Amino acid sequence: ETGVTQSPTHLIKTRGQQVTLRCxxxxxxxxxxxYQQALGQGPQFxxxxxxxxxNGRGNFPPRxxxxxxxxxxxxxxxxxxxxxxxxxxxxASSLGMRGNSPLHFGNGTRLTVT
Amino acid sequence: DQQVKQNSPSLSVQEGRISILNCxxxxxxxxxFLWYKKYPAEGPTFLISISSIKDKNEDGxxxxxxxxxxxxxxxxxxxxxxxxxxxxFCAASEQSANAGKSTFGDGTTLTVKP
Numbered sequence: 001e002t003g004v005t006q007s008p009t010h011l012i013k014t015r016g017q018q019v020t021l022r023c024x025x026x027x028x029x030x031x032x033x034x035y036q037q038a039l040g041q042g043p044q045f046x047x048x049x050x051x052x053x054x055n056g057r058g059n060f061p062p063r064x065x066x067x068x069x070x071x072x073x074x075x076x077x078x079x080x081x082x083x084x085x086x087x088x089x090x091x092a093s094s095l096g097m098r099g100n101s102p103l104h105f106g107n108g109t110r111l112t113v114t
Numbered sequence: 115d116q117q118v119k120q121n122s123p124s125l126s127v128q129e130g131r132i133s134i135l136n137c138x139x140x141x142x143x144x145x146x147f148l149w150y151k152k153y154p155a156e157g158p159t160f161l162i163s164i165s166s167i168k169d170k171n172e173d174g175x176x177x178x179x180x181x182x183x184x185x186x187x188x189x190x191x192x193x194x195x196x197x198x199x200x201x202x203f204c205a206a207s208e209q210s211a212n213a214g215k216s217t218f219g220d221g222t223t224l225t226v227k228p
Contacts, residue, residue, distance in 0.1 A: 004157070033215075042118075042203050042218030043158070056215050090157055099207025100146045100165070103216060105157030 002027050004106035006091050012112045018079045021109045023091030025072040029104065031055075031097045032074040034066060037088040037108070049074055050097040078111075086113045117141045118206050120219035128227055133191040135222050137204030140185065144206035148216065149178060149189050152201045161202075162189070165209070194226045 005024045013019050025032050031050045035043035045058035049068035063079040072093070078085060088110050092103035119138045127133045137147075145166035150158035164171040164178045164187070171178050177190045191198055201223050205216040 035218075040220065042120075042205075042220045043216075045215045045217070048215065058215065092157075098209055099216065100163070100209045102148060102160035102163060103150075103158075104160065105150075107155065107157045 004091055004093050004104050006089075006106035006109050008109060009107070010110045010112075012114065013081050015081055015083060015113055017081050018077065019081060019111060021076040021078075021089050021091075021111070023074045023076070023093075023106060025074070025093035026104045029093035029095055030072055031094045031101070032068055032072060033092045033094070033103065034074070034076045035090040035092065035105075036060075037090055039087075043090055046076070048097065055097055081113045083113050086111060115140075116219075117144075118204055118217050118219040120202075120204055120222050122222050123220070124223045124225070126225045126227065127194050129196055130193045133189075133194045133198065133224055133226065135189040135191075135202050135204075135224065137187045137189075137219055138185060139187075139206050139217075141206070141217070142185075143208050144217070146207045146209045147178070147180060147187050148205045148207070149176075150203045150205060150218075151198075152203065152221070158203055191224075194224075196226050196228050199224055199226050 033048040034046040037043045047057040067075045088108045092105045094101040148163040149161040152158040201221045204219040
């Protein structure tokens with residue numbers, strides 16, 4: 001059983017640039033969620049995708065967008081990067097879209113915005 | 115306004131003793147609670163969960179207790195082992211919500227000394 005994989009592991013971007021992060025879901029999982037984890041804090045919900053559609057969004061601006069593909073892999077896109085976007089971005093897949101489905105996380109992408 | 119709080123940033127216990135990690139929440143709509151463990155450079159991994167219809171759930175050395183009236187839950191690890199040293203996140207969600215958004219606390223770093 002293949003777990004959740006994320007790429008790249010580390011990334012350095014300049015303020016104002018755009019970035020795309022990628023995630024492959026765990027085999028058999030149809031739901032993917034993205035979380036942002038700032039240093040010393042817990043993960044914060046960005047959004048969730050189910051059947052290729054955004055199914056819920058946290059308190060993040062529209063410059064954070066995503067995609068889910070037919071094979072359930074996913075992308076997180078962030079436009080007009082700001083210094084505060086520097087964080088660990090975690091992708092998580094789950095068997096269902098509801099709150100009682102445990103999340104299976106990847107190891108994250110560390111984004112640094114300078 | 116942090117809806118899930120882990121008030122102890124760190125906890126240190128001796129090997130073989132009990133570890134008790136605490137978590138408080140404020141949102142009455144939360145009815146499902148999960149604990150995740152995170153090692154450095156890895157994503158969080160699901161540990162144990164509890165539904166609000168229960169007050170206790172046990173899985174091997176791990177037991178989660180829920181006190182709904184106090185909006186408080188705790189994770190007990192007995193006996194504690196050095197390999198349990200990690201950051202523990204408490205998370206809460208709404209089972210009936212269409213989107214499985216989980217709200218996380220900021221984590222407690224557990225150190226188990228040999």
